[in-house]
Amino acid sequence: MDKKSNIRNMSVIAHVDHGKSTLTDSLVSKAGIIASARAGETRFTDTRKDEQERCITIKSTAISMYYELTENDMAFIKQCKDGSGFLINLIDSPGHVDFSSEVTAALRVTDGALVVVDCVSGVCVQTETVLRQAIAERIKPVLMMNKMDRALLELQLAPEELYQTFQRIVENVNVIISTYGEDENGPMGNIMIDPVIGTVGFGSGLHGWAFTLKQFAEMYVAKFAAKGEGQLSPSERCKKVEDMMKKLWGDSLYIFFYIYMYAPHNLSVMPNIFLIYIRSLSLSPFKLQAFEILMSKSSIFPKKILAPKGLITSSFLYSRTILMMGRYVEPIEDVPCGNIVGLVGVDQFLVKTGTITTFEHAHNMRVMKFSVSPVVRVAVEAKNPADLPKLVEGLKRLAKSDPMVQCIIEESGEHIIAGAGELHLEICLKDLEEDHACIPLKKSDPVVSYRETVSAESDQMCLSKSPNKHNRLYMKARPFPDGLAEDIDKGDVTSRQELKTRARYLADKYEWEVTEARKIWCFGPDGTGPNLLMDVTKGVQYLNEIKDSVVAGFQWATKEGVLCEENLRAVRFDVHDVTLHTDAIHRGGGQIIPTARRVLYACQITAEPRLMEPVYLVEIQCPEQVVGGIYGVLNRKRGHVFEESQVMGTPMFIVKAFLPVNESFGFTADLRSNPGGQAFPQCVFDHWQILQGDPQDPASKPFQIVAETRKRKGLKEGIPALDNFLDKL
Template sequence: MPSIPEAELIRLQANQARVRNICILAHVDHGKTTLSDSLLASNGIISSKLAGKVRFLDSRADEQERGITMESSAISLYFKIRRRVAAASIAAAANKANAAAAAATAATAAAAMGNVTDQSNDNTTNTTTTTSTADGSAANSGTSTPSESIAEEYLINLIDSPGHVDFSGEVSTASRLCDGALVLVDAVEGVCTQTHTVLRQAWKESVRPVLVINKIDRLITELQFTPMEAYIHLNKILEQVNAVMGTFFSENVLEEDYRKKAEKKKEQEGKESTTGLEDMFSDWHVETQDDSHIYFHPSQGNVIFASAIDGWAFRVDQFAAIYAQKLGMKEGVLRKCLWGDFYLDPKTKRVIGYKGLKGRALKPLAIHLVLDNVWKVYDVVVVNPDKEMTEKVVKSLNLKLLPRDMRSKDTRAVLTNIFSQWLPLSTCVLLAVVEQLPSPPAAQKIRMPKMLHPFETTPPEPTEDWEKGMIDCDPSSGVVAYVSKMVSVPLDVLPKNKRKTLSAEEMRQRGRVQREQLIAAAKSAELGEVGVHLDVDEVLANRVQKEAEEKAAAEELEGKEALIGFSRIYSGTVRVGQKLKVLGPKYDPANPTQHCSEVTVDSLFMIMGRDLIGLDQVPAGNVFGIGGLEGHVLKYGTLWSAEWEGGQNLVGKGLETAPIVRVALEPEDPSQMAQLVRGLQLLNQADPSVQVLTQETGEHVILTSGEVHLQRCMADLRERFARIEISMSEPIVPFRETAVDAPAQIVTSSAMAVNEAQGRDQAEKLIAKSETGARGTIVATTPNRHVRFVVRTVPIPEDLKKYLLDHAEQIQTYVEDNGGNTKNNSGAAVLTGDVETGEKAKAQKKLLDELTPLFAKAGEEWKGREKDILAFGPRRVGPNLLINQLGFDFSRNRSSNSTDAAEESQGGISVQDMAESIQTGFQIATNGGPLCGEPMLGMAFFLQEIEILDNSQEAGGSGGEGRSKMAVSSGQVITSMRDACRLGFLEWSPRLMLAMYSCDIQTTAEVLGKVYAVIARRKGKILHEEMKEGTPFFSIQALLPVVESFGFSDDIRKRTSGAASPQLIFSHFEVLDMDPFWVPNTVEELEDLGEKADRDNVAKKYMDVVRKRKGLFVEQKIVEHAEKQRTLRKN
C-alpha cells in the first residue's frame, strides 16, 4: 500500500467525528511494538514483511538493543473502510449534511463539517446493515434492504507506550492524551503486574479499553494446546481481566456508598433515628448499579484474539458475518452465541445451550466455527507441514497466493501470507478502534467533567464558556490544551531545517534546467566569445557551492536538540503565532498571577514517529506537537487562551513509579560544568519521571525510577543533551530510621552521641535522660540556660503509622492548602486551627474523624491527642508527629489574650517566642536521625514541659541588644530540641528501615532453583509462588532490598540463561530487625562471632556505609592488634 499523503491526514484533523486518539498499553514484552508495526505497515510506512522486526516506533538505539520500549511515541494513521448501508439512510444523511452546511457560517465551516460527520459516525452501528469482514469485503446479513457502499475515512492518532515498570510515567503521559486504549495481554503469561497497573490508569483517566489477547500462536506451537484446551485457557484470561475491572468498579461503588451514607447521616443529625426497617432498605442503591459495560466479552466486540508476529487477528463478529447465511441465522444472534456455552446441534442445525446437550459431547461454537479453523491452518503449514493440504486450505478460503510464496521453504512466511489475506491484523484492530472507541466529542463529554472536578462524585453542570467548550470539543471556542511532556528532538528533524525531498518529476525538471544551461554555455564558447568559458565553470561552481552550503548547514544542526510539547487540544483551534497562557502544575485559580506565563506559539507539528509534519493550525480533539514552550513548561502544563481570565489546571496525578535511585554527577573535565548543567535542564524537561536536584554542597543529583531508567538517563546525558564525559557516583539508596520497643543496646560510639562536634561534655550536662520520667524522656536546657524543656519520644503505634503513610498525599494537600504553621501561628495545633468554610473545613473534619479512633485505640496516653498535633515531620508532611502535652496552647494568636501569659513568660522572652524554634528543631531532627542522618519514620515527640528560666530576664533588653539576644536564644532552642529528639530516639531500640522492591518473575520449573538462589544471595525473601494453570510457567513474587538490587536483573538473566526476567517496582520501607549497636555479650556469641561481629551485623554495615558517604564519623579501627608481629609471605 502506498504511503498516505500528508494533505489527507491534515484534512481529517478537522473532522472530529472521524478522529480516534488511542494508546497501546501492556506489560513488558506482550507485543505492543510488534502490533504497532503491523498497523504502520497498513499505511505503507514500513513493509509488511518487516512488521515485528523493524520496531519502527522504537527510535532509540538502546530501545532496539534491549528490545523494550522506553519512551512513548506517537504516529497518525489513515484508515478507510467501505460499508454497505441502506439507500434510505444515505439519502437521509445527505439531506442532513446539506442542511447543516447551509446553516454553517464561513468562520465555523470546519467545525460544521466535523459535527455533520459526527452524527453519521455515532450511528455507524445502527445504520450499518452489513459489516466489513477481515479481508475488507462485506458479509451479507441476510436482509433484502436495498443497499449501497459508502466510504468512511478515519484518522487514528496512535501512541505506543512502554511496558517496563521503570517507565510508568510514560504510561501516564499516553493515557492522559487518549480517549481509548488497546490493552494487550500475552495469551501464555496472562495478567501480569503491569497489566493491572495500566488497567487502573485507563480506569482512572476514563479511557475506554479494548482487550487484545496476543501471542495465541504460542498456545499452538509452544504449549501445543488443543482448541478445547486453548478455549478454556482464554476464558480464564478473560476472567482474570474482568476480575481486575470488577475490583475498580467495586471500589467506586463502595466509595460512593460511603459518601451517600455520610450525607444521609448528616441530614439526620438532630432528628429521630430511623427505624430498623428503614436501615435495612437504606443500602439497596448499591445493588442497582449496572456494571455490564465495564467487562470484556467477545460477543460485545471489545475482545480481539491476535498473533501480532504472524500478522493476524479476529473478533467473533467476523466469523458471525461469514456463518450467519450458511446457518440461516441472523448475524446479531449468532454473534452473541459464538463465545460461551453454546453448541450446534448436528441434527437440527440449531444453536442450543448447555441444558440442551443432554449428555452429548459437542464442541462449543467458538471451537467448532472459529478455533478449529485457526488450528487447522497452523497444523498443515507449521506444525505438520503438508503442501497439498496447504493448497486445499488456501483454495477453500478463496485466497490468492503467488506460486513462489507457496513454494517457500520458510513455513512461517507461508503462514503469514495466508493469514494476512484471511484475517489481516490491521483491518481487524483498526475496525475495532473505529467501532468500539469514542471520537473526541463523545469521549470529552464523559472525561472532561471528571478532569475538571476530580474530587466531585457528581460533577456540576458547566457554567463557564471554557467549560462548555471543553465538554463539547468546540473548535470555535477558546484554546484549552494539555502538555503531557516535553519531547527532545534533533534540530535537523524539524520541518524548517529538513532538506526538502524532491519528487521524481522535480528532480527531472532540475536536471533539464542544468543541462540547458550547460548546453547554452557550450554553444557560446564555440562562437569564440571572450570569457565565455567562465560561464560553464560558473555553472558548475554554483552547483558545488550550493551543495557545500547545504552540507555545512546540516553539520551545524547535527547533535543539537530542541524541545517540543507533546499535547492534546480539548477546545478551540491553536494557530502558529497565537499567544497563549501557560499554567504550571502548581497553578491555583485563587492566585492567578503565580505559576502563569504568556507564550507565543512558534510552530505546530503532526507527530509521525521519528518525523514531524509542520501544521498551520490544529483543531480541538487532536494530538499534536507544539514549539516555543522551552523555558515556560518544565515537564507538563496547561495551555489556556490569553483572552480568558483565570484558568483551570489540568495536570493530574498519574501512576508514576516513585524515583528511588539517585546518583551524583560531575563532568570528567571540570571546565565543562556549564554543559552538564544545561544537559541536566534538558533531561529534566524531556523525561517525565526523572528528578534533578542540586544539593546544598553544590552536587548535581538525579533521581530515577530504577536501574534501567538510570542507564537510559546517563545515555541521554552523554550522547544527546550534555555530550560530554560524565562521572557518576555509586547509586545512593534511601533509608529510614525508626525505633522499636525492645531492650536498647548501650551506645558506645561517640558518632551516635547527640553532639558530634566539640563540646560533648557540655552537651551531656545540658541534654540528659530524665531520671524520673518514662522511657524516652529527655530534659534539655539551652547552652545560655535561658530555656528548659522536656520532650518524650515514643514510637507511633502500627495502625496509626500505617494511616499516616497511606494518607500522606491527603495530609500534604491539607497542610499546603492551609499554609502550614506560619510564623505568627507556629504553636497552634495543625488540625484544630481556624480554617475557611468549604473544602478546607471538610478536609480538616475528615482527617480528625479518621484519626480520632486510631488515637483512641493506641492507648490512654494517645487518646484525644489528635487535636494537639503541632506538626508533621519531616518537611511538615511526614509520618512523624510533634504533640503538645503542655496543657495549654502556646501559639502567638491564642496566648496573647491568655490569663496565663504572665506565668508562661519571664522577663522579655515568652514561651510563645519559642514555638517556631521548637518546631524547627523537630523538623531538623526528623529529617536526619542520629543513626546515619536519614529521615525518621513512625516517631512521636510529646512536648511535656517548657520553662523560661529566671536568668533569662537579661535577654529582655531594649532595642537591638534585646533582639540579638532573643535570636541567640531561638537558635539555641533549635539545636537543643534537635539533640533532645535524637537522644530520646536512641533511648529506644533503634532500627534501620530498608527501601524494598516488589519483584515479579515468571520462569519455568527448570531454572526455579537458580532464581531462588539469586534472590536469597541478595537478601530477598519469597512471598508467593504459583504455577500458572495450563502452562509450564511459575509466577514468583518476592521482596528485594533496593540496596542489594543493582545488577540483579543481569545476574538473574545470566544464571537462568535468559529464561527469567524480573520486574522491580518500589514497594515500601521495611524494618531491618537488627540493632546496629548490637555486639556479642555471652561466651557463646563471643566464641562464634568475635568481639565485634561486624560480618554478621548487616544493619551496622549499612549504617557505616551511609555515614561514610555523608562524611560523618565512623567508628573504625584502621589498625587492630598493632603489637602483633606481621609476617610477609614471600613468593
C-alpha cells in the same frame, strides 16, 4: 482534526515483551504509514538507537493515524459522531518497570488504554501495575490478547484449553479492575471487560490478524444466511480462510477503539476554559514536547492553538506547533482542541510538567503520581573540572526530559542522579553523557536510598531550649501502626482531607482517639510524606503563634534524619508541652525552628531508631528444571520466595519473591548465568522493610550502612550523641 467527536486519544500499555510495539506496527501499516510486509520488524515507534538495539521501548512515542469506517460499523458507535473518518492519536509506552513513569505520562494525556496481554504468559506483575495506573488516571481500559499464534503453534492448545486460558486472563484482569477501580456509580461507570460486549480482542500482532466476537458473529450470520456455503471444496475453503484473515486485522481493532473509547469532548467538565497539560519535555532543544489540549464545551467555544501567534499572558510561550508521527514530525499551522500536539520552545518556562490556560484563576492539573520510586542513586562528576557548568546544564535538561529522574546536589557538592532501577539509571547516564552535557563523565557505583524510622515510643520526655533559653519544647516520638504509612502513600490519608472524615478513618482503622486524630498539625517531609506532627497539649498559651515555626522544624527534621540525613518514614511526633516567653519578639522563627529540629532529633534517638531499606517484588518466569537454581541465587541475595505456581497448559513456572534493592545489582546477570539463561526476572518496587539490627551497635549491618552513607555525604563520623539535642531543666 476539527471533528472532535471523531478523535480517539489512546495509550498502548502492557508487561514487557508482550508485543506492544509489534502490535502498534501492524496498526501503523493499516493506516498506510509503513509497508504491510515490514510491520512487526520496523518498530516504527521505537525512535531511539538504543531502543532498536535492545528491542525494548524506553520512551513513550506518539503517532496520529486516520481510518475510514463502513456504514455497518458506524451503527455500533453509540457516542455522537461526525462522518465516517476517524483520527487515532496513539501513544506507544514502555513495558519495562524501570520506565513506568513514561506509562503514567502517556496515560495522563489519553482517554483510553489498550491493555496488551500475551495469552501464553498471562497477566504478569507489570500488567497489574499499568492497569492500576490507568484506573488511577480514570482511563477506560480495553483488553487485547496478543500472540495467539504461540498458543496455537508452540503450545498447540486444544479449543477447550484455549478457551480456559482466555477466560482465566479475562478473570485476572477484572480482579485487578475491581480491586483498584471505583464502583459502577462512580464517574467512570462500569469498566469491567467482557468479550460479549466487545471490550476484548484476540489476535497476533506479528502475523497481522485479530478479531473480536463481533467479527465472528458477523461471519456466522453471513454463513448461515447464504445458501450452499457448506459445499465449498477443501482448496476453496483454505483460500476463503486466508482472505478472511487478511480482512480481520486492523479493521476489527480500529473499530474496537472507536466503539469503546471516549472522544475527548465527552470528558469535559467546565465550559469555555482552554487548557493544555504538559506531559513531558524533550531530550534536546531541537526535539519536541508532547501535550494534550483539553477543552470543555469545545463545540460552543472553538478555540485553537495557532503556530505563529503563541501569545498567552504577556510573553510568547512557544514558537511553532508540531504533529508527532513516530520517528518523524510534521509542522502544522493550527491544532484544534482534543488533539495531542508538540509545542516547540515552551520548555524554557518549565521544570518537568505544567499547565497552560487562559483561565485567570486556574489551578494546575494534578501532579502525576508514579507507581515506582527513584530508590537507586549514582554520583556523577565531570572528568575535566572545567566542564562543570556543562554538567550542571546537562543535569537540568535531563531532569526536564524524564518525568521520574531526580537530580540532586548534596551539601558536599556531589551531583546525584536518582532513578527507578539499574536500567533506568543506565539510560539516564547515557543520555546525560551523549545528548545533554556532551562531556565525558566519572560515575560512582549505584547506591540505594534508605529511610529512617523508630521502633518504640521515646523512653523519656525530650526537652530542648531555644538559643535564648526563654522557650522550651517537650515532645515524644512513636512508630506508626502497621499500614498507616502505606495509606498515606496511596492517598487514603492526606493533609487535604476534611478533618472529621480523616479523624473518623484513623479512629475506625487504627483505633486512635477521635479528638487526638483531629489535631494533626502536618505531614512531612514536603507536606505530604508519611510522618505526622501531632498536638497533644492541653491549655498552652501562644501555641498557635509558634505552629508555623514548629512545622518548619518538623519538615527539616523529617527530610534529613539524625542517623544519616535520609528521609524519615512512619514516625509520629507528639508535642506534649510548650513553655514560651510572653514577648512575641523572643519566640520568633529564629528561636523556635532550630529548637524544634533539636527536640525532634532527640525524640528519634530515644525511640530506638532503625533503618529501612527498599524491597523489590521479583517475578521470575522459568522452566521447572531451573527453579532450584533460582532459589540458590535468591538465598545468596537475602531474598525469599513467597509464591510459586505453574502457568496452566505450559511447562513454565512463575516464582514470586521479595529482594532487597541493595542486593539487586547484578541480580539479572546472576540469574541468567546460573540457571542456564532460562530465567527472566521482572523487578518492581514493593515496600520498605526495617533492617534487622541497631544502627548504634558497631557489630550490626545498619551501623555499617549508616557509616558508609555519612562518609559519602561528607558528614561527621558517627551518629551524633543525644546530649547534642537533649537539654535539662
